[in-house]
Amino acid sequence: MAFELPKLNYAFNALEPHIDAKTMEIHHGKHHQAYVTNLNNAIAGSDTEKMSIEDICKNISKYPAAVRNNGGGHYNHSLFWEIMAPNAGGTPSGEVAKAIDSDLGGFEKFKTDFAAAGATRFGSGWAWLCVKADGKLCVCSTPNQDNPLMDIADCKGTPILGMDVWEHAYYLNYQNRRPDYMNAFFNVINWNKVNELYLKAKK
Numbered sequence: 001m002a003f004e005l006p007k008l009n010y011a012f013n014a015l016e017p018h019i020d021a022k023t024m025e026i027h028h029g030k031h032h033q034a035y036v037t038n039l040n041n042a043i044a045g046s047d048t049e050k051m052s053i054e055d056i057c058k059n060i061s062k063y064p065a066a067v068r069n070n071g072g073g074h075y076n077h078s079l080f081w082e083i084m085a086p087n088a089g090g091t092p093s094g095e096v097a098k099a100i101d102s103d104l105g106g107f108e109k110f111k112t113d114f115a116a117a118g119a120t121r122f123g124s125g126w127a128w129l130c131v132k133a134d135g136k137l138c139v140c141s142t143p144n145q146d147n148p149l150m151d152i153a154d155c156k157g158t159p160i161l162g163m164d165v166w167e168h169a170y171y172l173n174y175q176n177r178r179p180d181y182m183n184a185f186f187n188v189i190n191w192n193k194v195n196e197l198y199l200k201a202k203k
């Protein structure tokens with residue numbers, strides 16, 4: 001069973017004005033599609049085809065760079081589309097809100113630390129909110145298409161929120177202004193979904 005590009009739960013223009021329709025169309029239809037296609041090509045005919053993308057990531061040190069880059073790309077973007085939504089943003093609620101208060105020093109401190117994780121990631125990569133093995137939240141970043149599920153990652157955990165800071169995520173609308181894009185991203189975070197992923201990761 002080959003991996004497939006997941007459908008978006010909203011229209012390309014649904015996240016405007018924060019994320020523009022053209023960026024969404026190219027990001028989903030071209031960039032993510034390329035990760036899926038290249039991942040499928042890299043594992044064609046091997047037992048890896050039967051594995052989940054999560055299990056591939058967890059054992060990524062056993063695979064060549066094409067699987068790391070494209071498998072990471074597929075996992076990361078699949079999460080990314082889900083943790084964004086129209087008419088979202090604002091402040092978190094539910095159990096994840098309590099955990100942000102107790103583990104990360106509150107929402108304002110989380111926002112500062114998460115934005116700093118994205119801003120200080122040189123070149124391409126991702127900023128993450130994760131649930132660590134001990135059940136506590138942490139904020140970190142990874143290079144390229146790596147993620148905290150990967151056995152080679154410096155920060156390990158289950159991602160529940162990821163922000164793509166590759167230029168392809170913002171260049172058409174924000175050019176080189178990554179901080180403006182990151183501010184806009186906070187307006188589209190689907191905190192209900194993040195809370196759902198938090199509860200699942202804690203089980």
Ligand code: MN
Pocket residue numbers: 027031077164166168169
């Ligand atoms: Mn991307």
